[in-house]
Amino acid sequence: MAELLYENERLVFTAEMREEYTILVPQMAPYHFDFVVDAFTSEGYQAELLKTTDYDLIHEGMKYAHNDICVPAMLVIGQFIDAIKKRELKDDKVALIITQTGGGCRASNYIALLRKALIKAGFPHVPVISLNAGGLEKNPGFRLTPRLLHKVHDAMLFGDLVMTVINQTRPYEKQVGATDQVHEQVKRWLEQYFQHRRFITWRRHKRMSKRIVKAFAGVSVDRTLIKPKVGIVGEIYVKYSPLGNNHLEATLEKEGCEVITPPLYDFFLYSFDSRAHDIARYGGPRFEKITLRLLVRYVEWRRRKVRTLLKRYGFAPGISYKALKQLVDGIIDVGTHIGEGWLLTAEMIDLIHHGAPNIVCTQPFGCLPNHIAGKGMFKKLKKHFPESNIVAIDFDTSASKINQLNRINLMVSNAFRNLEKK
Numbered sequence: 367m368a369e370l371l372y373e374n375e376r377l378v379f380t381a382e383m384r385e386e387y388t389i390l391v392p393q394m395a396p397y398h399f400d401f402v403v404d405a406f407t408s409e410g411y412q413a414e415l416l417k418t419t420d421y422d423l424i425h426e427g428m429k430y431a432h433n434d435i436c437v438p439a440m441l442v443i444g445q446f447i448d449a450i451k452k453r454e455l456k457d458d459k460v461a462l463i464i465t466q467t468g469g470g471c472r473a474s475n476y477i478a479l480l481r482k483a484l485i486k487a488g489f490p491h492v493p494v495i496s497l498n499a500g501g502l503e504k505n506p507g508f509r510l511t512p513r514l515l516h517k518v519h520d521a522m523l524f525g526d527l528v529m530t531v532i533n534q535t536r537p538y539e540k541q542v543g544a545t546d547q548v549h550e551q552v553k554r555w556l557e558q559y560f561q562h563r564r565f566i567t568w569r570r571h572k573r574m575s576k577r578i579v580k581a582f583a584g585v586s587v588d589r590t591l592i593k594p595k596v597g598i599v600g601e602i603y604v605k606y607s608p609l610g611n612n613h614l615e616a617t618l619e620k621e622g623c624e625v626i627t628p629p630l631y632d633f634f635l636y637s638f639d640s641r642a643h644d645i646a647r648y649g650g651p652r653f654e655k656i657t658l659r660l661l662v663r664y665v666e667w668r669r670r671k672v673r674t675l676l677k678r679y680g681f682a683p684g685i686s687y688k689a690l691k692q693l694v695d696g697i698i699d700v701g702t703h704i705g706e707g708w709l710l711t712a713e714m715i716d717l718i719h720h721g722a723p724n725i726v727c728t729q730p731f732g733c734l735p736n737h738i739a740g741k742g743m744f745k746k747l748k749k750h751f752p753e754s755n756i757v758a759i760d761f762d763t764s765a766s767k768i769n770q771l772n773r774i775n776l777m778v779s780n781a782f783r784n785l786e787k788k
């Protein structure tokens with residue numbers, strides 16, 4: 367039985383706990399996190415992805431966190447506490463893992479809020495692991511080894527790849543459910559893929575990417591169907607998580623649209639690049655700046671190969687990070703990088719350039735940075751791109767689904783009208 371060990375009042379996830387505890391992972395991005403959990407389990411962790419997606423979980427979060435805090439924090443805390451409550455009689459050997467960015471945004475403090483909430487809810491014995499690449503907190507039972515980091519990087523690349531091909535296939539499939547069937551198959555392939563106990567080579571990754579793209583390209587589709595393309599942008603959690611955005615992707619598909627969600631990896635590249643930008647501008651370790659820039663280049667080199675593959679099989683690939691950054695020239699400064707910052711504006715411009723002027727900008731309550739780079743930029747974007755059809759959807763503690771749906775429907779009917787005019 368693992369002993370509880372505290373360090374500066376923080377409960378540490380010890381090496382013994384690694385053997386006995388199940389790590390609960392919040393579902394932040396459904397196309398990516400299945401693979402992240404595969405990567406964890408392949409490295410010997412018992413990890414479980416939380417799949418609850420009922421927006422009412424926010425009330426669980428509100429009970430234990432201050433209701434002034436931003437919505438993603440409340441949802442994640444609510445989902446964790448709900449999961450622990452449901453399992454408690456069965457097994458209380460659980461730990462929680464949460465990302466900690468270390469940036470200027472409140473996301474860096476979610477971990478402290480979560481620990482406070484656990485004490486309030488009567489679970490002070492549940493350790494919380496910080497998932498960060500900057501060594502913000504040490505836990506002997508959980509180590510981001512180079513091999514695990516590399517697997518997580520692969521999981522992100524595969525997540526983006528799968529999301530792209532699914533979004534471009536499912537709305538046009540001739541047999542309903544065919545794309546989802548291939549998705550399930552791909553999940554099984556990747557579960558095995560990550561079991562590899564050695565460093566996964568680029569050649570292996572390339573082979574698997576090709577297998578995935580080929581499988582989706584094999585789904586029978588009707589490309590004569592004309593559907594409006596609708597992009598989803600916004601705060602990182604509500605943009606991807608069905609729990610955070612009330613199943614926005616499914617809603618838009620049901621309304622007859624093709625959804626485009628920008629790659630999740632862009633956000634990580636943006637975070638690395640923002641740190642390098644700050645060091646260059648305000649000073650800091652030169653070595654860190656060079657390492658971050660090299661990292662961005664390395665990931666981009668790999669993504670370029672994936673984009674070529676997508677093109678070869680008839681899918682529309684995204685653009686490079688460098689090209690994305692250039693889009694905001696003269697519109698918003700690239701020093702604006704709290705929250706999603708300039709990236710959010712760049713994603714909207716990219717969507718407009720690529721035939722998706724219809725955009726849903728997801729805005730959680732309490733998220734000042736993304737209100738500035740999102741809603742705050744609408745007027746400027748409308749001036750530069752009069753064809754844009756952007757709607758901001760607020761996700762707050764008392765979000766009324768009807769209200770959200772009304773606004774989405776209005777945007778969708780404008781999208782259809784504009785398509786007909788064309």
Ligand code: SF4
Pocket residue numbers: 436437438471472473474601602704705706730732733734735736
């Ligand atoms: S980006 Fe917005 S929602 Fe996310 S932590 Fe920051 S303030 Fe909160």
